Every structure is written in C-alpha cells, then in structure tokens.
Amino acid sequence: MMLEVKNLDVFYGNIRALHGISFEVNKGEIVTLIGSNGAGKTTTLRSISALNRIHGGEIVFDGKPITNLEAHRIVRLGISHVPEGRKIIGNLTVLENLMMGAFIRSDKAGIQESLEDVFTRFPRLKERAKQLGGTLSGGEQQMLAIGRGLMAKPELLLLDEPSMGLSPILVEEIFDIISRINKLGTTILLVEQNAFMALQVAHRGYVLETGRIVLSGPSAKLRADDQVRAAYLGEIA
C-alpha cells in the first residue's frame, strides 16, 4: 500500500471539515475522491501535503507515518501535489516554473531528462518556455502545473481539480494525459468535481459528502450506482 489515510480529522475553527475519513491508494493506481463543493476534497489533499493542520488520525506513506512532517519535506518523500487553482508562479517563466518543480533534486542530468520528458508530453510548454507563467491560458497553466508536479519525479501525484475552468475538449486532453502518466508508473490521487470524467480514468473511487466518505469501490461500480448517478453524474435515479 502506497498511501494510507486513517481516521483523518480536520477542523477550521469550530467547523469540522473532515470527520475521521479513511482511504488508501495502492501502487500503480489512479484513485479518485469525488464530491461536491465543500465536501472536503481539497482539505484532504492539503492534509496529506501538510499544508493543513491535522487534528486527528494518521497518514502513512510507503509504510512510514508522515503526519507531523513540515510541508516542504513531504515532496522529498515522493509526493507531488498539483494544487487547486494551479498556483503557477506568475513572475517566473514557464521554464523557471518547471525548474522550481525540480527544486528538491540535484541530479542535473536527471532533471534535464525530466524536462525533455515534460516538453515531449506538453509541446505547448516548450514553445512558451521563455514566457512568463502568468501570461498562459487556463489550459496551458494546467499543463504547466502538472508538468511542474512531474519535475519532482514523484511516486505519488496528487491532482486537485485538474479540469476546473477548462473547455470540454481540454478536459478530455488533460484526462488523457493523466491516464498516460499513470501508465508510465506514477500513482495518482485525483480530486474532482467532474465525477463523470474522473470515474472514467480512475481504477477506484471514494465519494465524499460533507467531510465523510459515503461510498467507495471500483469506478465501474460507482458509475453504476444509482445514488452516484443521481448526485454526481447528472442522471435521474
């Protein structure tokens, strides 16, 4: 088991954002957390990356507890988090943004290899390498955010709403890329509001509702579930 989240509790002031949720991600999988706005999806990812304080529970990565680590140490363990809203550094060029993704690495040749790899996967980024990150379109920024996440050469990639704000064609493209990244050996935890697309690429899924996991199982089973179809896939049960 690559990632194990056990009884995770998070509060914002008096408001309980997560009610002791538990889930796991196995090596090689794409696992998705789906749910509506405010369900606690982003909070869950931020807790894994230690950007949030955790008030209860445990997070175990590769057999080691990582619950009390500082945020900047998490990425060194092999967890790369592509955050909500992409967080592209607007006053750095595309190339500089990508190199910041490899901040924790010092193997020059390896970094160069990863960079070529990202450029092959996203030719658009190569064309715009010298441009400032803030000048990219939404789709390009999402590609840059994912590319930057890959530059850390992670074992586990956390993706927060990669489809947000993108046109349907771009959404297809991004999910296609996610699928291919996974096939090349990177495990992925995907947070999405777009349950329809998420359940197409993911192997397994968890449904989050107001801080609780209400349903889980293989994607095919969730896609067939009446409740999921009604609540998240826009179909009448």
Place this chain on the structure above:
Amino acid sequence: MAIFIQQIVNGLQLGLVYALIALGYTMVYGIIKLINFAHGDVFMVGAFVGFFGYTVTKLPWPVALVIAMVTCAAIGVLNERLVYRPLRYAAKISALISAIGASFFLEYFCSLNFIFGPNYISVTLPLKVITWIIDGVRITNVQVIILVTVVVFLTLLQLLIFRTKLGAAMRTVSFDHDAARLMGVDVDKTISFTFAVGSGLAGIGGVLFGFAYPEIWTFLGVMTGLKAFIAAVLGGIGLIPGAVLGALIMGQVEIMTAAYVSSQARDAVAFAILIIVLLIRPSGILGRNEPEKI
C-alpha cells in the same frame, strides 16, 4: 552649469546610499508583505559598527564594512525570528505595530551608554579624501568608493535573485508561500535569508553613509530610513529595480531642493512625494495597479 552638475553628483551620492536601504524595505515587503519599520535602525547599527571597526579596533575599512554587513544581517534575521515570525499569519496590523516597536527598541537600546551612547559622533574617515576637480565639478574618492560598492552589490544581488536556485526560491515564496512549500522550499529559511540580505545591504549603506556624511547618532535611521522607504514606495514597493530608481530620484529631488529652494524644505519635499505617490499612483513608478491580494 558646473554648479548644477555638482548638485547632480551630490544627489547621486545620496541616492546610492538610499538605494542600499530601500532594497531591504522592498525585498522584505516582496516576500512577507510587511513594511519593516526597524530597517532604518538596522542601517544605523551598520553605521556605528563600521565606525567602531575602523576607528576603535583599527581594522582596514573594507573589513569593517564586511563586519557591519554581517552584524546587520544577524540583527535582521533575529528581528524576523523573534518579532515577525510569531505574527506572520496574524492580522497585518499586528506585525506592523511590532515593527514600530522593534524600531523604538533598537533606537533606545543603542542609545544606552554602554552601547553606542546618545550623542552625535563625528566620524574620522579611515582614508584620506582625495578630490578631483573636473571642469569645476568636485568629485571625491569617497564618492567613487560609494558608486563602485553599490554597483558591485547590486550586480551580486541581481545574480543571486535571477541566476541561483535560492533566488528562484525567494521569487516563488514572494508569489505564494503554499506553492513554494509544495515544491520543497523551506519558506522560513527563505524568509530569514531575505532578511539577512536586505539587512546586510543596509549595513553597507550605514558604513558608506558615515563616509559621506561624517556625523552619526542612534536616531540616524529614523529620517534616512523613512526617506529610503519613500524611495521604495516611489519606485514600486516589492520591486527591486523600483527601489533603485526611486532612491536615485529621491536623492536628486532632495539635493536639488536643498540647492535651489531651501535646505529646510528637503524633508518636507520627501514626504510630499510620499503623499503624492500614494494619492496618484500607489503602486509606484514601475508597479502595476493590481487589487491587493490578502
């Protein structure tokens, strides 16, 4: 004409000293969005440490300069660690008030008899002043030293920020703390480092100030610091080229006012600039008008 050019030279000398101080204001603002009001007092400490270095301990002045730089860097880091870090994610006004407190502390602590004492001190220069007269314009070796030192350190700063990994980390932190953490940047260390660099530059500014205007006291940093702060705002706070540009303009305006209007009006003009900038173009000359992100 020679008199006018002489004033430009004098204004440049003052502007270059302001630039060294203004950089610290702007770098700290850039990375934690705080006006570090104690920064002018760090500059004052630099002036004193340099002075004691080349007089009391009779060190060669470049060595005294480096010691002043390191001392100020340490004070800047300590100040951040003790006063600002505990309040980093508190309301902005708390940190601002603490900065004013830190400023008063440095001023009055340094005024104690066993530190620097409360009196004005005349600086005995560690080098012989050589004056060249070119077409009626006097240029001294002190002015040349100031110019060269500022150019050297500005170049180093530029290389640090745009050519090194640490510089990229600083730029990333100044954009977004959480994004920086996700890339493995130790945000606390990066902020400490920024304070060290900014305060070190102020230390150099202090020593050079002592050379150029050889009278120092423990409240030196109040007015000089405020003017350097105005320079940073004028150029666009948070922007390094803006700090230098603003400082050079401030130096000229002040000297020209003193020369052609009244030397009593120089401070008033400096503050008038602050008010005008804040009214007309709060983001400064090089800044873009953006809604403030909180």
